[in-house]
Amino acid sequence: MAEIVGGFIVSHDPMITGNPEIANKKQVANVDAAFETIVERLKELRVDTVIVVGDDHYTMFGPHCLPQYLIGVGELEGPEENWLRIERYQVENNVPLAEHIMNYGFANGFDWAVAKSLLLDHGTMIPIHKAITPIPGVRTIPIYLAAAVTPIIPMRRAQQLGAMIGDAVNAWDKDERVAVFGCGGISHWVGTAEMGRVNEEFDHMILNHVNNGDIEALIALGDDYVLENGGNGAWEIRNWICAMAAMKKLTGETLCYEPMPTWITGVGFSELKVA
Amino acid sequence: MAEIVGGFIVSHDPMITGNPEIANKKQVANVDAAFETIVERLKELRVDTVIVVGDDHYTMFGPHCLPQYLIGVGELEGPEENWLRIERYQVENNVPLAEHIMNYGFANGFDWAVAKSLLLDHGTMIPIHKAITPIPGVRTIPIYLAAAVTPIIPMRRAQQLGAMIGDAVNAWDKDERVAVFGCGGISHWVGTAEMGRVNEEFDHMILNHVNNGDIEALIALGDDYVLENGGNGAWEIRNWICAMAAMKKLTGETLCYEPMPTWITGVGFSELKVA
Amino acid sequence: MSMHAVEKAFWTLGKDPEAIEQFKADPDGFLRQFLLTDSERKMIMENDLKSLADQGVNTLLTLMVWPMLNGPEGMPFDYLTHMNGGEPPAMMAAFEQPQG
């Protein structure tokens, strides 16, 4: 029987690979250490497949078709962007499980957009490249939520989607050890006048809710509050909510938090443990 | 208060504009007469806005993002195809009503993909061009279901979506006389070895169910039966189901039926009347 | 053999006029941009759209791609003869009748 054995909150800041030299070296080292910890933990947990919940940045999906949420069930490649200093490569999907989750969603009121071939942007590809690719044989199922381009998915709906994903994994009748990644965040203002601002207080509050497994507290903040205090980039916490909800009960432990204005974001990592 | 005052089943065969000369002239004249009747009826019903339910033909949405259903809430242009002998032009959307229907859907478990700018293919554009564009001032809200590219939307879900659309229109607090179009069909085999086959018996059975307002009979056929007897193109009857469901109770009246092998389809039109 | 990569290749041919030129100039090089298996690539290079359709490629795409690869003048009869394994399609009869 398949089960979710762990999860991680993972920054997907494109500067992690694209522009490390502009940031404080000690902070960069701490971020790299967090990725190494995730790699080690995935090995210890004997994870077979990671469900990676990220969001598009208006690079993958155009104004003619903006999905609320999408699952990749076929070929995967990444990254989309040519400035991440990552040469594009194929990412191995777990096609049968991805198709199962897709169909489970359709049967339960979650009308995914579906990708048969997907070119992943940094929203999932930074976490994949730094934490999954180093472990041969671990496969990836990418899920994209609308978090950066309106209409964004309501946080409540992201939670319901995540709960359904957890149910779908539990309903999969093959042995499979699954982890979930919630990608992005925390405070950042992307392309706006405040770009470069980091709100450490907000970031600690968010990580605190994560570590308490308190999805309801995150949802209760509301999108307006998040926008005001965490910037348009902080809307990505819905990716975290989705991943957390897939795990049902959990506690979290911060692996790394660094406020990094030159990387224009608060960079946070947490391990989510099944409670 | 907004209300749905009528509906139509409308063929969207691209040959209607793209290649009329290869078909029987009398049949072509009957098809044109059906469009003229629809134009007249829309005028008599004093329709302000038409909700046009069609489907993509792997021309608008690529394998990287295949939506189950999509609503266009912004700019519209069409047609996508350059071989329809229709010069591309702007189609006027009813943006406030489209946004209302979008939001009503989100609030009721229908997670649309959303188009802020949409280039319409023949799936909606043939009906728009022949039946709506001739009436100045009538606006169009396009809705696309997955009917030709897998994963297709289940017929049951198309019915639920249509019912929600009807509720959304009824919940709109401005005066608006709305019609719905269900586009496509009936029997046709697109790109397969059988292309050019028309199953008149199947087509009459489908039109009979439509005219009885019998959505359940259509759903009960099942996709396998429809594929076997009506071809892959007949999966488009889910567009009809969606439009019918938006009207709640209805009776239909065939405006035209022509089996047209050179146009590779059974061409059917019906007026749906609020019962 | 999901055929997803074939659909991506065909969809790209449909969207990008330059892609056709690239394919014609260097079919193998063009196709190696996509995550195709050797057998999928072979079927495309040999113009065997029937086998691809039999294995699940959407026939909207095979119908679209045929005239791009073989010229529009063979549509629809040559395409349908291919899809019928060499037999002329039944629908030809309809075209032989006077159209009123």
Place this chain on the structure above:
Amino acid sequence: MSMHAVEKAFWTLGKDPEAIEQFKADPDGFLRQFLLTDSERKMIMENDLKSLADQGVNTLLTLMVWPMLNGPEGMPFDYLTHMNGGEPPAMMAAFEQPQG
């Protein structure tokens, strides 16, 4: 003023390298492909991304388009100075500190 057409124009610039060349060669002609209002077209031609963002254009797109139109060397400071109405952005201070 939905700004949807502006987003489509910007997204096209991001997707299609030839679109940038077309825009640079003939800004007005390029922009007339899109359903822009005169005022939207003017804001784009005058490089006034701040006003477009203030009116709802997604700032992922303004951030993407700025270096395409103005060259990469002004990123991020010139862009942010523009977005701050001419004031140098607070984040410049972070770049002036030694990075360890």
